[in-house]
Amino acid sequence: MSSALVPTRTEILVIGGGPAGSYAASLLQREGHQVTLLEAAKFPRYHIGESMLSPLRSYMRFIGLEEEFEKHGFVVKPGASFRLVQGLRESWTDFGIGGPDHLSWNVIRSEMDDMLLRHSAKQGVQAFDDTRVDSITWEGDPTSSRPLSATWSTKQGSSGEIAFDWLIDASGRAGIVETKYLKNRQMRESLRNVAVWGYWTGVKRHGAGTRKDGSPWFEALSDQQGWAWTIPLHDGTTSIGVVMHEDISKAKKAKLNADGKTPTLTEHYLEQLEFLPHVRELIGDKGSLVPGSIKSAGDYSYFATRYSGDHFRIIGDAANFIDPFFSSGVHIAMTSATSAALTICSSIRGEVTEDFAQAWHDTKLSIAHTRFLFVVLGAYQQMHLQDVPILSDIGADNFDRAFELFRPVIFGLADASKELTNERVQQMMEIYAESFDATINEDSISAVRARYGQDVVDPFAPAVGKEKIAEMAAGDSESERVMLRFEALKIFGDQNFAALGIGLAPLLGYVARIERGNLGLDKVETQAEAVSAAAMPSATEVAAAA
Structure with missing residues (x-):
């Protein structure tokens, strides 16, 4: 420094x-x-x-x-594995399908x-x-x-x-x-969560010796009260944490042990591992908790x-x-x-007024936040941790900005309704929940790829919409489920998995210019881009909403 x-x-x-x-x-x-x-x-x-x-x-x-x-030397992360419902097979998100440029790290x-x-x-x-x-x-x-x-x-x-x-x-x-x-x-009440975590040595990697080696493992607690992460790190330790709603955490911590005392933070943490069969399997006989490594923090969600x-x-x-x-x-x-x-x-x-620059920034952050929010809510619904969310937990302004961008793809081009309802929110959650469909296996994906082509199972390809997928599947429910899963991944990514995809989607009639020495905003010129941008609220509307 x-x-x-x-x-x-x-x-x-x-x-x-x-x-x-x-x-x-x-x-x-x-x-x-x-x-x-x-x-x-x-x-x-x-x-x-x-x-x-x-x-x-x-x-x-x-x-x-x-x-x-x-x-x-960070651990290369080829993707992520999820088991959101105990008893079902895992769901695997493969970063490598887009090539080596899409691999990430655990750090x-x-x-x-x-x-x-x-x-x-x-x-x-x-x-x-x-x-x-x-x-x-x-x-x-x-x-x-x-x-x-x-x-x-x-x-x-x-x-x-x-x-x-x-x-x-x-x-x-x-x-x-x-x-x-x-x-x-x-603050967002439905995600008023608390995390408790620690570091272990001697823990096996999920998917060791396969192309999944290095992937974090995410697993729902069998008591349906939360979820856990397991992340291998390059210093030989593994980060293992548990997340649950603050009210559930308080209730669990208030239960007395056999000796009539409330559990310590470490005891509370270890008790949660009993609800995580695959995490326990990875820990096995050789896994050892690093002394003094247990930490806890509120993971309160806000916007x-x-x-x-x-x-x-x-x-x-x-x-x-x-x-x-x-x-x-x-x-x-x-x-x-x-x-x-x-x-x-x-x-x-x-290039733009300062008022417009502010509106563009607000819109970009609102969309990025809301996109990930629906992925999380969709996963929580799969784990039975989330009922239909109340609109105040979504944030009307944030939802509107994202909803306008996703509506033509999710609900079809003919759907012109802009009304924000709980039903709309639930529909969005269900779309994103498709990305965690654990009933889809790699054989099914291979079969759909062979029949319909690579683009339908490529999360980096353009989204086509539910109507087009139903037309392609022509009543084949298995193929339709596979394509819907990847459609959810495409909408979720919205090209942000591409190199600095922030510059690809028009917002308020402008696209980002990602060039060293020339960062800025460019006005949309082509008619196709203008149509895409027209779905967004005007700068005045965004500024007023802010």
């Missing part, structure tokens, strides 16, 4: 040095802007969230960090996050860890004005103030702008009514958080960091 003094002025201030903050800082510095980053913790620091999604490789490649990731976050932060410093970012932002000074009311400066302090007693032209809040779940100034964060304002953007966990299921946190961090960087660049160049 920088040994210089924190400057008194910078062009762009980034609060937070996690994946979102470090990535945004690297992007903007590489565009020729002066960036200062202030991180409260001393790096490297511990963080949970070790399983990465497929697009991470493309994001790392774009800032020149892919080769360092490869050499570091030790203290190492990965430190690599990202140090890489930003190599790009020229003035990066300071162990430096906490305490407050932000605004031109007027924070809800309607721009931020001007921030005060900071260190544990060693140093303090100061830094002025800036632009602010990016990547301060993690603390979310200084959302929680302290905008006060617009909304906000907006993620930007005049000359500021909110990204990563500072903006929103869904759930640890399906490992969406770092992916959304990278997506939101890229969105923040390119909308700031576009606004600075005058």
Whole structure:
């Protein structure tokens, strides 16, 4: 980290040095802007969230960090395996079907996050860890004005103030702008979860010796009260965690042991493993819990009514958080960091107005968040952990933005209804739940591929819609189920599994321009793209909704 003094002025201030903050800082510095980053913790620091999604490789490649990731030795992640209903076969998501560029990693976050932060410093970012932002000074009311400066302090007693032209809040779940100034964060009751986890040695890998080797294993508890993750790491340990609703966790912890005492955190954790037959099988006789490694944290899900304002953007966990299921946190961090960087660049160049840049960023984050939310809710429904969600748990604005994008594919081109109802939400959940259909095996997939072609079982190919699938299947229910599963994966990915797919989908009539030295927004020119963009609300509507 920088040994210089924190400057008194910078062009762009980034609060937070996690994946979102470090990535945004690297992007903007590489565009020729002066960036200062202030991180409260001393790096490297511990963080949970070790399983990465497929697009991470493309994001790392774009800032020149892919080769360092490869050499570091992280466990290569070829996909993910799920058993959401005990007694059924596992469901396998194969990242490799799109080629080696789609393989990801299981990481030790203290190492990965430190690599990202140090890489930003190599790009020229003035990066300071162990430096906490305490407050932000605004031109007027924070809800309607721009931020001007921030005060900071260190544990060693140093303090100061830094002025800036632009602010990016990547301060993690603390979310200084959302929680302290905008006060617009909304908690999601149905995903008010708690996680407890620990690290083990001697645990067998799921799918060892097969193409699944290195894949995380996700399993529903047999008492239908939660789910667990098992993630192999490159230091020889395995991360094993259990997630359940806070009310269920409290009830389980309140039950007395045979000695009349409530269980310790470790005892509570080990008791949950009794409901996880395959996790116990992987632990076997040689698995050993690392002493003192048990940790617990609230995985509360939340979102906000907006993620930007005049000359500021909110990204990563500072903006929103869904759930640890399906490992969406770092992916959304990278997506939101890229969105923040390119909308700031576009606004600075005058390609779009600052108001429009904010609307584009809000729309992009809302869609990314809602897409993953429905994957999680669909999985939870499969595990009988989720009834039909109430609309307040979805977030009407977030849902509307995503629903407009997905409606032609999910419900057919003839469906013009924009009404937000519980039935619509349930339909969305059912579509995404198809991606976890455990009754589909690899023989069925091979048969459908041979009969209908590769595209219908390629999660990176364009979605075609339920109507077209029904027409192709012509009454063959088995083939239709297989194609619907991959259709759900296509909708879920929405081309974001492609290299920096953030630039492929038109939003509000503009597409992202992902070019080093030329990040920004391009107006949609072709009629086909304009039709796709027309399904989205206008910039004025998005700004009003925010």
